[in-house]
Amino acid sequence: MPRSHKIVYAIYIVIWAILAINPKYREDWLLENILVFIVFPTVIWLDKKYHFTLTSIIFLLIFASLHSLGAHFTYAEMKFFDPITQFFGFERNNFDRVVHFLFGLLAFRAIFELVAPGITHVKKALFFTFTVVVTISAFYELLEWLAAIIFHPELGIAFLGTQGDVWDSHKDVTAAIFGALINLAFYRSYAKLKPF
Known part of the structure; x- marks a missing residue:
């Protein structure tokens, strides 16, 4: 593994450790981090x-x-996003939606690098990557719901972060879809990653 990768992993460990100190709700933080541990x-x-x-x-x-950061403050109460919420007049803190969007946008490339070697055409690899991102996003919403009702039903809304929006899960998956779709605009850069 390149030294640069080890440095990035070390940076994340430091960030994670700092944000593990005195989170707003310890049980919520633990639930949010179960997937991180895996x-x-x-x-x-x-x-x-x-x-x-x-x-x-x-x-x-x-x-x-x-x-x-969302796990430390809880997504619904991420105070650093409050100025954006107030500026745009949102009724809820949309930090969770931004992170779902960024999942689609930022995880796409790593997933593409995993699936592309087994696919002979770049368009097929991009489409398959897109479907994997959407599937992971939807599966996460199901896991989040199951974790809440099984481990800590009393956390309910704090963990799920729905903030009274019955369509929250749908909107989160849609945000991830939009993030993933942006990657498709960079078709040529993905084609350069591998000779198809």
Whole structure:
């Protein structure tokens, strides 16, 4: 694994550790981090095996850091997003929606780098990557709901962050879809990653 990748992983560990100190709701923070405990080692293993580009690792660092920030404050009460909420006159704190959008935008490249070697045409690889991103996003919403009702039903809305919006999960998946679609505009740059 390149030294630059190790540095990025170390930066994330430091960010994660800082944001693990005195989170707003400890139980909510723990639930938000269950997937981090699984996904972070998996990403390192995949990087060792398939050799992500540095760009992909940096994109994942940005996404994971924002997720850790949301876990620290809870997505619904992320105070640093309040000025944006007030400026645009939103009725709810939309930090969670931004992070879902960034999942689609930023995780796309790493997923593409994983699936592209087995697909012979760049358009097919991009479409398959898009479907994987959407599937992961929808699956996360289901896991989030199951985790809330199984482990801590009393957290309910604090963990799910619906903020009274019955369509919250649908909008979160839609945000991820829009993030993923932006990547399709960079078709030529993806074609350069691998000779199709």
